Amino acid sequence: MLENIEQIVNRLKNETNDLTDIIYRKKTIQKKNIYIIYNEPLTSSDKISDFIVRSLNHIEQEKIKTAHILERIENNISNFKVKRIQNYNQICFYLHRGFTIILIEDEKEALALETKANIARGISQPQTENTVRGAKDAFVEDYQVNLGLIKKRIKTNDLWIEGLTIGKYTATQVGVLSIHGIVKEDLVNQVITQLKQIDIDGIIDSGVIKNLIEKETKSIFPTIITTERPDIVSKALLNGKVAIVVDNSPYILIVPGLLNDYFKTMEDVYGKGMNITFTRIIKFLAFIIALFTPAVYIALITYNQEMIPTDLLADFATQRDGVPFPAFFEGVIMIISFEILRESDLRVPSFSGSALSIVGALILGDAAVSAGIVSPIMIIVIAITAISSLPFTEYELENALRWYRLLFMLGGAFLGIVGVLAMTIFFIIRLSHLESFGKPYLMPFTPTDIDSLKNSIVKFPLKSLNKRPNYLSNNRTMQRRKK
Amino acid sequence: MMKKVKWVLPWLFLLLCTGCYNYRELNQIALTSAIGIDKADDGEGYTVTVQVLNTQKQGSDSNYSGSQPKFILYEQTGPTLQHALRTIILESPRRLYVNHINLLVISETVAKDGIKEILDFFARNTEFRKDFLVVISREASTEDVMQILTPLETLNSKNIHDSIMADAKFYGMATKVTFEDLLNTYLNQRTNIVLPSVEVVGNTKKGEGEDNIKQSVPDATVKLTPLAIFSGEKMMDYLTEEESRIYNYVQNNIQNTIVTTDCSENGKFTAELISTKTKLKPDIENKKISIQVKATASIKEINCNMNLLSPDSIQLLENKINTEIEETIEKDIIKIIQTYKTDIFGFEELLYKSNPNTYKQLKEKYGEELIENFKFEVSSKVKLQTKGNIVKEITR
Numbered sequence: 001m002l003e004n005i006e007q008i009v010n011r012l013k014n015e016t017n018d019l020t021d022i023i024y025r026k027k028t029i030q031k032k033n034i035y036i037i038y039n040e041p042l043t044s045s046d047k048i049s050d051f052i053v054r055s056l057n058h059i060e061q062e063k064i065k066t067a068h069i070l071e072r073i074e075n076n077i078s079n080f081k082v083k084r085i086q087n088y089n090q091i092c093f094y095l096h097r098g099f100t101i102i103l104i105e106d107e108k109e110a111l112a113l114e115t116k117a118n119i120a121r122g123i124s125q126p127q128t129e130n131t132v133r134g135a136k137d138a139f140v141e142d143y144q145v146n147l148g149l150i151k152k153r154i155k156t157n158d159l160w161i162e163g164l165t166i167g168k169y170t171a172t173q174v175g176v177l178s179i180h181g182i183v184k185e186d187l188v189n190q191v192i193t194q195l196k197q198i199d200i201d202g203i204i205d206s207g208v209i210k211n212l213i214e215k216e217t218k219s220i221f222p223t224i225i226t227t228e229r230p231d232i233v234s235k236a237l238l239n240g241k242v243a244i245v246v247d248n249s250p251y252i253l254i255v256p257g258l259l260n261d262y263f264k265t266m267e268d269v270y271g272k273g274m275n276i277t278f279t280r281i282i283k284f285l286a287f288i289i290a291l292f293t294p295a296v297y298i299a300l301i302t303y304n305q306e307m308i309p310t311d312l313l314a315d316f317a318t319q320r321d322g323v324p325f326p327a328f329f330e331g332v333i334m335i336i337s338f339e340i341l342r343e344s345d346l347r348v349p350s351f352s353g354s355a356l357s358i359v360g361a362l363i364l365g366d367a368a369v370s371a372g373i374v375s376p377i378m379i380i381v382i383a384i385t386a387i388s389s390l391p392f393t394e395y396e397l398e399n400a401l402r403w404y405r406l407l408f409m410l411g412g413a414f415l416g417i418v419g420v421l422a423m424t425i426f427f428i429i430r431l432s433h434l435e436s437f438g439k440p441y442l443m444p445f446t447p448t449d450i451d452s453l454k455n456s457i458v459k460f461p462l463k464s465l466n467k468r469p470n471y472l473s474n475n476r477t478m479q480r481r482k483k
Numbered sequence: 484m485m486k487k488v489k490w491v492l493p494w495l496f497l498l499l500c501t502g503c504y505n506y507r508e509l510n511q512i513a514l515t516s517a518i519g520i521d522k523a524d525d526g527e528g529y530t531v532t533v534q535v536l537n538t539q540k541q542g543s544d545s546n547y548s549g550s551q552p553k554f555i556l557y558e559q560t561g562p563t564l565q566h567a568l569r570t571i572i573l574e575s576p577r578r579l580y581v582n583h584i585n586l587l588v589i590s591e592t593v594a595k596d597g598i599k600e601i602l603d604f605f606a607r608n609t610e611f612r613k614d615f616l617v618v619i620s621r622e623a624s625t626e627d628v629m630q631i632l633t634p635l636e637t638l639n640s641k642n643i644h645d646s647i648m649a650d651a652k653f654y655g656m657a658t659k660v661t662f663e664d665l666l667n668t669y670l671n672q673r674t675n676i677v678l679p680s681v682e683v684v685g686n687t688k689k690g691e692g693e694d695n696i697k698q699s700v701p702d703a704t705v706k707l708t709p710l711a712i713f714s715g716e717k718m719m720d721y722l723t724e725e726e727s728r729i730y731n732y733v734q735n736n737i738q739n740t741i742v743t744t745d746c747s748e749n750g751k752f753t754a755e756l757i758s759t760k761t762k763l764k765p766d767i768e769n770k771k772i773s774i775q776v777k778a779t780a781s782i783k784e785i786n787c788n789m790n791l792l793s794p795d796s797i798q799l800l801e802n803k804i805n806t807e808i809e810e811t812i813e814k815d816i817i818k819i820i821q822t823y824k825t826d827i828f829g830f831e832e833l834l835y836k837s838n839p840n841t842y843k844q845l846k847e848k849y850g851e852e853l854i855e856n857f858k859f860e861v862s863s864k865v866k867l868q869t870k871g872n873i874v875k876e877i878t879r
Contacts (some may be wrong), residue, residue, distance in 0.1 A: 068879035301509050306582040308614070313514065313583060320509045327508060416505070 081114030115482035170202035222396035223436035240473030256436035290389035293403035295408035303416025328413035512580035517640030519625025531567035594718035676713035750787030781869035
């Protein structure tokens with residue numbers, strides 16, 4: 001099949017439209033023609049000249065001639081990763097992964113030698129999930145490095161990795177990680193089945209896989225955790241979750257992701273139970289404030305004034321005096337301005353960030369009030385809402401809150417407190433209805449799971465958190481106390 | 484997709500169909516803090532005065548602020564209360580929002596003619612809360628009482644409201660009567676209504692001006708006066724200050740008050756009573772009602788030369804306080820019952836609850852003079868706890 005090397009080289013040249021990046025070098029070794037083919041941007045020419053060319057020259061100079069030139073090269077080449085390949089497709093496969101191919105005249109097999117160039121960036125600090133305490137390394141764009149960061153933490157034969165290649169053109173490497181013996185097998189199988197069903201041109205980032213396997217339209221709440229911290233992945237694996245590593249993405253997916261998981265950070269593992277409980281309460285409060293404040297404010301001041309204490313109502317009335325818009329419209333203006341500001345702040349280069357914040361703070365805060373377009377109290381309401389939607393590391397969760405906030409506001413604007421209540425019922429129904437890989441989204445609150453409740457709003461001391469949640473694992477004992 | 488749209492659209496329309504029932508922006512309502520009810524000048528119908536909070540924004544120029552009144556009074560006359568109240572829209576650019584009133588001022592003349600119509604109106608109307616306080620404006624029109632600009636708390640109605648609450652807590656002359664209490668007392672045939680009253684002290688004309696709150700000695704203030712008592716729906720008379728306090732003692736309304744009595748032939752002392760508790764025990768067979776007052780006291784002022792370290796003098800002072808409380812209560816109860824011939828204390832209700840059958844027999848026998856045939860046994864147990872920072876008279 002691979003005997004006619006000229007034909008293969010021609011075919012390759014044809015298919016790649018004579019791509020100049022692919023280098024073909026012809027050489028004669030012991031009177032046999034060989035081709036050294038490599039993909040220049042992906043390979044390190046140092047490695048090629050150091051190992052391959054030098055070894056080949058050495059073989060050439062040997063006095064003893066051999067008929068089995070392939071074995072000769074395979075055994076003598078000073079390159080650790082050597083693979084025999086049998087067909088044309090494999091040539092392409094390895095060529096696009098930074099290997100150097102050696103085609104030998106009249107041989108049935110060819111050789112692929114690893115000569116990858118290091119085109120990944122080094123391990124750096126996490127950008128989006130900062131913690132005060134805890135490991136400071138974060139995932140990078142390289143699959144092997146990412147796996148290494150996890151394997152460095154979990155040293156066992158039970159860390160099983162199921163490798164897949166997804167994407168017609170990108171042929172992206174995807175690994176499904178789980179700890180055998182802890183994880184429930186059906187969860188792993190479900191993830192693998194879902195991944196195998198993906199038929200797509202290219203996977204650019206793990207975000208694409210996330211959207212494809214969590215069924216994007218089902219809910220705006222995230223059901224898959226994305227993280228750039230290896231310690232979070234390791235902890236999740238130890239709890240019986242499944243991680244999906246995607247090549248070229250510094251974000252690793254963890255399934256299942258339940259609502260409760262988005263309130264936890266890695267610091268929660270390291271901190272004292274009592275202190276973490278306080279932080280969690282603050283976070284849940286922030287969650288509720290971010291959802292309800294504008295809606296409740298609008299409902300109260302346009303329908304249910306009787307629910308506000310007299311003095312406060314007088315204050316509200318004084319502040320709203322002269323504001324030309326209805327309260328709902330006023331709220332929407334402010335929310336939209338804030339969202340524009342936030343989006344701009346994310347996109348602009350950091351050197352123009354200060355200009356943005358000055359304009360934002362002055363125009364939105366001060367000038368709008370002085371001009372009488374919005375009331376100061378509305379600024380306070382939107383500000384508290386805005387800061388309350390930020391303490392979550394999961395960006396998708398923050399974004400999901402925005403839609404529900406608007407929905408609640410709509411309910412408040414049409415029906416007052418009753419409307420907010422109606423929307424709350426709708427919201428709770430939607431959340432309870434949601435599932436992440438077969439696990440109820442509101443677990444452990446409903447359905448109640450006592451052992452997981454110990455690590456929900458209240459965090460019990462680490463010693464009493466000795467069981468894995470039963471929805472994740474059948475092997476539930478996590479730590480045994482030594483006497 | 485179409486299926487989803489078909490499902491969502493009806494709900495959306497349903498939302499729109501509500502037509503924003505009861506929607507009102509804050510700058511469309513006139514926040515009313517108090518309502519006053521007076522007789523119309525021609526004697527027919529009522530004159531209603533409402534106190535509306537001025538929620539207009541003070542100008543951003545700081546010199547300008549303070550020149551706006553904190554509240555505005557509107558006054559209209561009509562054949563009925565609702566009529567008068569609604570015609571206020573003729574003067575006011577906004578509709579009255581009465582949910583937040585905290586004070587109802589009823590003029591003396593209206594109260595003397597009967598407050599049944601007022602009770603009916605406020606009980607019937609769904610817009611009112613039932614927890615506002617009710618006061619009688621003594622010898623003054625409600626408008627006079629409500630227009631005085633009062634220092635410290637410029638909002639007149641809140642001033643009256645707060646001083647009633649403070650007085651009820653720290654002195655015990657006024658009684659906190661919410662509309663709900665008033666209605667309940669009225670509907671109960673065996674008790675009679677008692678309402679606190681206020682009057683204007685000083686120059687009413689000057690008191691409504693801005694200057695009133697700029698002076699250290701205001702031209703006019705609103706002052707609490709003793710309780711007004713009712714028989715049925717009609718007001719009869721006012722109690723004296725002491726009688727008012729005795730009323731509150733018996734009703735167990737007093738938490739904190741002061742007692743002044745003699746400690747020697749030419750010296751007086753004042754003690755503060757804290758956590759005062761009164762228990763009424765009816766004994767219908769022997770026609771006797773025993774009243775037990777328990778309190779802890781602390782000496783606030785003493786003008787006799789006494790050694791407060793000796794248990795004997797403490798005992799003496801305790802006895803003095805007890806005697807004072809016992810005597811005044813007994814004397815005043817009998818006086819109130821005999822002078823005003825109305826059972827404001829609710830003794831009849833107490834007797835009825837303790838033994839309905841005997842009560843009915845007695846009621847048939849004595850009729851309206853039932854309570855006059857009862858004896859009162861007052862016992863007071865006051866414990867002197869703190870003696871102040873010095874134990875002896877200051878001499879040099």
